[in-house]
Amino acid sequence: MKKLExxxxxxxxxxxxxxxxxxxxxxxxxxxxxxxxxxxTRGVYLARRIAEKINTIExxxxxxxxxxxxxxxxxxxxxxxxPEVKVTNIPFDITNKDLLLVDDVLYTGRTVRAAxxxxxxxxRPKTIQLAVLVDRGHRELPVHADYxxxxxxxxxxxxVALHVTEIDNEDSLWLMEIExxx
Amino acid sequence: xxxxIQHLLGxxxxxxxxxxxxxxxxxxxxxxxxxxxxxxxxxRGKTIVNLFYESSTRTRISFELAExxxxxxxxxxxxxxxxxxxxxxxxxxxxxxxxxxxxMVVVRHNAAGVPLFLTKCTDAIIVNAGDGFHExxxxxxxxxxxxxxxxxxxxxLKVAIIGDxxxxxxxxxxxxxxxxxxMNVTLCGPQTLMPLHTESLGVRITDNMGEAMEGADVVxxxxxxxxxxxxxxxxxxxxxxxxxxxxxxxxxTLPEHTVIMHPGPxxxxxxxxxxxxxxxxxxxxxxxxxxxxxxxxxxxLLGGGEPGGHEDV
Numbered sequence: 001m002k003k004l005e006x007x008x009x010x011x012x013x014x015x016x017x018x019x020x021x022x023x024x025x026x027x028x029x030x031x032x033x034x035x036x037x038x039x040x041t042r043g044v045y046l047a048r049r050i051a052e053k054i055n056t057i058e059x060x061x062x063x064x065x066x067x068x069x070x071x072x073x074x075x076x077x078x079x080x081x082x083p084e085v086k087v088t089n090i091p092f093d094i095t096n097k098d099l100l101l102v103d104d105v106l107y108t109g110r111t112v113r114a115a116x117x118x119x120x121x122x123x124r125p126k127t128i129q130l131a132v133l134v135d136r137g138h139r140e141l142p143v144h145a146d147y148x149x150x151x152x153x154x155x156x157x158x159x160v161a162l163h164v165t166e167i168d169n170e171d172s173l174w175l176m177e178i179e180x181x182x
Numbered sequence: 183x184x185x186x187i188q189h190l191l192g193x194x195x196x197x198x199x200x201x202x203x204x205x206x207x208x209x210x211x212x213x214x215x216x217x218x219x220x221x222x223x224x225x226r227g228k229t230i231v232n233l234f235y236e237s238s239t240r241t242r243i244s245f246e247l248a249e250x251x252x253x254x255x256x257x258x259x260x261x262x263x264x265x266x267x268x269x270x271x272x273x274x275x276x277x278x279x280x281x282x283x284x285x286m287v288v289v290r291h292n293a294a295g296v297p298l299f300l301t302k303c304t305d306a307i308i309v310n311a312g313d314g315f316h317e318x319x320x321x322x323x324x325x326x327x328x329x330x331x332x333x334x335x336x337x338x339l340k341v342a343i344i345g346d347x348x349x350x351x352x353x354x355x356x357x358x359x360x361x362x363x364x365m366n367v368t369l370c371g372p373q374t375l376m377p378l379h380t381e382s383l384g385v386r387i388t389d390n391m392g393e394a395m396e397g398a399d400v401v402x403x404x405x406x407x408x409x410x411x412x413x414x415x416x417x418x419x420x421x422x423x424x425x426x427x428x429x430x431x432x433x434x435t436l437p438e439h440t441v442i443m444h445p446g447p448x449x450x451x452x453x454x455x456x457x458x459x460x461x462x463x464x465x466x467x468x469x470x471x472x473x474x475x476x477x478x479x480x481x482x483l484l485g486g487g488e489p490g491g492h493e494d495v
């Protein structure tokens with residue numbers, strides 16, 4: 001994959017997350033039954049940052065849960081490479097919670113569909129809201145995000161890649177080109 | 183990430199990275215088993231035939247649970263009560279079952295090589311659940327998962343496998359798999375219960391139990407297969423117990439961190455004294471729990487992707 005364009009640097013990324021956090025607080029002023037779940041892999045780090053920001057602003061003590069949806073995907077039989085099954089760890093009961101689901105990129109909507117299925121197996125949340133850092137279009141299912149860090153127009157042969165300090169040693173968001181496999 | 187193998191016939195030629203991938207995936211499935219709803223939809227719509235020509239409790243229930251928890255549709259076949267009693271051959275049986283459009287076959291048979299034979303009769307994915315005195319790969323994988331969970335690693339650990347090696351497919355799978363993972367394996371049993379050509383296993387062989395257990399991190403006792411002992415391979419069960427059974431006295435000679443394993447079913451009071459089998463150092467029931475996780479991992483990894491898709495990656 002080739003890097004085409006830097007969409008966000010560390011500062012822009014942090015500002016977007018701060019704005020999303022405030023929007024979340026605006027819609028959920030009480031936070032009584034609130035919970036945050038990040039989707040593997042990079043959604044987890046974004047969820048942790050949003051949780052930290054909420055904790056700083058509201059003096060709360062939220063811990064983001066981790067959700068892996070590999071086993072719930074509908075492309076299990078089509079994928080040439082099997083995605084690695086990762087850990088799910090939601091340290092609170094999601095039943096009757098107002099849940100904030102966090103992912104990095106919203107694309108076809110299939111991962112979100114899988115996440116909704118997975119969450120149903122853990123309990124019955126009162127509401128689920130979706131926050132994504134990037135909405136890149138090309139939806140295949142009727143899914144929309146409640147909070148969006150940035151909207152980006154993309155082609156299908158492109159990919160949007162988030163780098164986070166915890167894994168990639170820097171915070172940045174890139175538009176990439178998928179090179180044709182030989 | 184994909185397995186280098188299409189069927190799981192044995193551990194003899196499975197690479198270290200494949201074993202690691204299976205164990206890592208099994209760790210994730212172990213987490214699924216701790217959930218309130220122990221069910222994921224991954225194998226939905228896949229039909230799996232459990233073809234058991236030999237009796238089994240653990241392996242069969244464990245495979246069936248694994249299949250159900252992945253939302254697959256298992257069909258159970260046992261040779262008694264089937265057309266096998268009317269003389270239908272194995273090949274005809276499998277070709278007829280395959281004609282009903284199935285995706286995977288889990289097979290146990292008393293003849294070595296049956297799983298390999300089945301790969302030539304059908305396009306379905308074959309998983310060996312024990313064939314003759316040859317291999318029992320999922321048992322060895324769950325043994326390694328249990329050891330890895332307990333010690334946090336496999337490399338360099340010393341394992342003593344004691345008992346009826348001759349009739350044990352578990353011992354062979356363990357020996358090959360554990361050797362691949364860099365473990366130090368010793369097989370121990372009376373010479374009459376040792377296979378010929380043990381050098382091909384590439385592990386240490388001894389007939390002295392004390393020698394085998396010296397410094398061992400894991401001591402695994404094998405079941406004395408009483409149903410296969412008609413020809414007088416050892417003088418008496420009492421003598422076997424004296425020389426190759428693990429009782430409390432022998433347990434006390436082991437280092438304190440050593441754990442006791444057994445693939446089951448146990449002959450209590452023969453290879454394993456009852457109080458040893460139930461003591462705190464026995465991790466036998468962990469093995470059983472892990473059996474489901476390992477089998478889920480194997481079915482998940484073998485069942486996914488497009489058929490023949492491995493070459494394209």
